[in-house]
Each structure stands twice: as structure tokens, then as C-alpha cells.
Amino acid sequence: MSLKHFLGDIKTNVLLHLLGTSSSFSEIFFSHTACRQLSQMLFAVLFFHGSEYLLAIIFHGKSNVTLSSLLISQHYVLAMLFSVLEYLLELYFFPGLKEFWWVSNFGLLMVVVGEIIRKLAIITAGRAFTHLIQRRHDERHKLVTHGVYSIVRHPGYTGFLIWSVGTQIMLCNPLATVVFTLVVWNFFHRRIPYEEYFLRQFFGSEYDEFATRVPSGIPFVK
Ligand SMILES: C[S@@+](CC[C@H](N)C(=O)[O-])C[C@H]1O[C@@H](n2cnc3c(N)ncnc32)[C@H](O)[C@@H]1O
Numbered sequence: 001m002s003l004k005h006f007l008g009d010i011k012t013n014v015l016l017h018l019l020g021t022s023s024s025f026s027e028i029f030f031s032h033t034a035c036r037q038l039s040q041m042l043f044a045v046l047f048f049h050g051s052e053y054l055l056a057i058i059f060h061g062k063s064n065v066t067l068s069s070l071l072i073s074q075h076y077v078l079a080m081l082f083s084v085l086e087y088l089l090e091l092y093f094f095p096g097l098k099e100f101w102w103v104s105n106f107g108l109l110m111v112v113v114g115e116i117i118r119k120l121a122i123i124t125a126g127r128a129f130t131h132l133i134q135r136r137h138d139e140r141h142k143l144v145t146h147g148v149y150s151i152v153r154h155p156g157y158t159g160f161l162i163w164s165v166g167t168q169i170m171l172c173n174p175l176a177t178v179v180f181t182l183v184v185w186n187f188f189h190r191r192i193p194y195e196e197y198f199l200r201q202f203f204g205s206e207y208d209e210f211a212t213r214v215p216s217g218i219p220f221v222k
Pocket residue numbers: 121125128129130131132133134142143144145149153154155156157158195199
């Protein structure tokens with residue numbers, strides 16, 4: 001759908017709402033567009049967290065894995081609820097906004113690419129990839145600099161940023177796209193210096209050399 005059609009669609013919709021002759025919510029909710037985009041979202045979320053949990057069990061053992069390994073925090077649930085609310089409101093009032101299929105498909109591509117990068121990071125780092133940042137050096141903890149870690153220093157975070165913003169582009173959610181980008185970027189912008197403070201303590205000049213050679217993988221984070 002082009003922008004011209006979309007703006008025309010908004011005008012038509014406002015008129016239909018004023019005249020009380022707009023489509024019912026169930027008609028819109030069960031439309032092809034909504035069914036496809038919402039089921040893609042559900043599958044993306046279930047696959048992401050399910051595989052995250054499974055890999056944590058494989059690398060750290062069931063007894064060391066808690067529900068936090070699913071990476072579901074209160075803020076995360078609120079952000080996801082906000083995105084679904086935005087989606088449903090826009091679906092009802094501006095259904096044309098959800099018909100930008102090239103945008104939605106680009107978001108789907110980001111979800112797939114982000115997921116692959118994140119999982120490559122987890123598999124490459126293996127036991128070193130803990131969901132909580134390590135503050136004490138374990139003898140067995142070695143610095144990982146090969147595979148995806150030779151391209152960016154924080155591929156797990158790069159993957160998550162691409163995946164999470166991708167979910168919102170896939171839903172054609174303009175507001176949540178901006179909010180997710182800012183919130184996730186800000187989270188990693190603070191977390192990376194904290195994580196690297198400990199990595200420098202563990203690995204010293206080896207980490208300094210790694211950090212000068214390889215970019216962080218998060219835009220505008222050195
Ligand atoms: C959630 S993982 C994230 C790893 C990395 N920041 C990423 O995005 O792929 C956090 C743990 O990974 C460890 N870690 C981060 N980078 C590492 C590296 N290059 N080699 C070994 N361990 C690393 C940290 O000590 C921390 O406990």
C-alpha cells in the first residue's frame with residue numbers, strides 16, 4: 001500500500017466511524033492481515049524464549065536454570081502488552097497501516113536474522129554465555145573471540161536488538177518501533193560498560209586488545 005492510499009484510507013475510516021458503519025472488531029481481528037501478523041508474532045515470541053530456555057539447559061544444566069533464563073521480566077511483559085495494544089487499536093482505527101506488507105516482511109526478516117545472530121552467539125560462547133553478568137572469575141571462563149565474536153563483541157545483544165525491533169516493524173507498529181529501539185538500545189548502552197568492566201578484570205590486556213579490534217555491535221556504543 002502506498003502512503004497516498006493509506007492517507008485516503010484514514011479519511012475513509014474516520015468517516016465510516018462517524019457514520020457508524022465501520023466494520024466490526026471481530027471482522028477486522030479475524031482478517032487475513034491480523035491473523036497472519038499476530039500468529040507470526042506469537043510464534044516469534046514462543047520460539048525465541050523456548051529456544052533460549054532450552055539452550056540454557058543444554059549449556060548450564062537444568063538445576064542451574066531458572067525461569068529468568070526465559071528472559072521474561074515485568075518490564076518486558078509490559079512492553080509486549082503495550083505493543084499488542086497499539087497493534088489492536090491501529091488495526092481497528094487505521095487498518096490500512098497494517099497493510100504495508102513490504103514493511104511487515106522486512107520486520108519478519110529482521111526477526112529471523114536477529115534470532116540467528118543471537119543463537120549463534122549463545123552456541124559460540126557456550127558456558128560463557130550466562131544470562132546474569134559474571135562478577136567473579138571462574139577458572140573455566142575463557143575469552144571467546146572466534147565465530148560471530150570476531151565480527152562484533154556483543155552478538156547476543158546485537159541479535160536481541162534486531163529481533164525485538166523487528167517484531168514491532170513486522171506488526172507495522174510505528175510507536176512501539178520507536179519505543180523498543182530507544183528502550184533496548186538504552187539498556188545495552190548501560191549494560192555493556194558494566195559487563196566489560198568485569199571482562200577487563202578477568203582477561204586484562206587480552207580484552208583491551210579485543211575491544212580495540214572488534215566493534216561492540218550496538219550502534220553508538222564504543
Ligand atoms: C548475556 S551474556 C552476553 C554475552 C555478550 N555480551 C553477547 O552479547 O554475546 C553475558 C555473559 O557473557 C560473558 N561474556 C561476554 N562477552 C564474552 C566473551 N567475549 N568471552 C567470554 N565471555 C563473555 C560475560 O562475562 C557475561 O557473564
